[in-house]
Amino acid sequence: MRTRQRKLLNNNYIRFPLFWIGTILGIVWASPLTVLGLLMALPVVLIRGQMQLVRHPTIAILVRGPFADQLLSRHPFGAMTAMALGHVVIAEQQGLSSRVLIHELAHVRQAARWGIIFPFAYIASSAWAGIRGRDAYWHNKFEIDAREAEKQF
Numbered sequence: 001m002r003t004r005q006r007k008l009l010n011n012n013y014i015r016f017p018l019f020w021i022g023t024i025l026g027i028v029w030a031s032p033l034t035v036l037g038l039l040m041a042l043p044v045v046l047i048r049g050q051m052q053l054v055r056h057p058t059i060a061i062l063v064r065g066p067f068a069d070q071l072l073s074r075h076p077f078g079a080m081t082a083m084a085l086g087h088v089v090i091a092e093q094q095g096l097s098s099r100v101l102i103h104e105l106a107h108v109r110q111a112a113r114w115g116i117i118f119p120f121a122y123i124a125s126s127a128w129a130g131i132r133g134r135d136a137y138w139h140n141k142f143e144i145d146a147r148e149a150e151k152q153f
């Protein structure tokens with residue numbers, strides 16, 4: 001990128017509104033997935049659970065509770081500590097580390113970028129890994145990118 005363009009993008013008067021426009025578009029674009037996430041989050045919150053807003057580095061709603069623990073331990077892809085659906089992250093009460101949260105927030109950003117196509121793209125990436133004889137979870141492109149985000153943490 002040319003210096004002048006870079007300078008322009010580093011200008012806070014431009015960067016700040018751009019960040020918010022991108023964030024809001026991402027929230028709208030991923031909203032069908034977020035609705036599903038909220039539907040799953042509802043019983044978690046109602047059964048002695050809690051909900052909090054994560055602001056940084058990505059806006060998301062974090063939901064935890066005993067029902068989330070049950071849900072995640074019986075996940076069809078195997079027990080997990082957390083999962084993201086749109087802008088909703090459902091996590092275990094005990095197992096949520098900063099590293100896990102950073103990983104899930106990477107999935108939130110992927111959902112904001114891909115929107116309703118994201119689940120299909122995710123499955124396609126797993127299938128592509130499987131076809132090549134690789135692990136459908138570990139070698140999924142979206143999981144590789146999320147693990148990469150953990151490193152930057």
Ligand SMILES: [Zn+2]
Nearest residue numbers: 103107143146
């Ligand atoms: Zn992941």
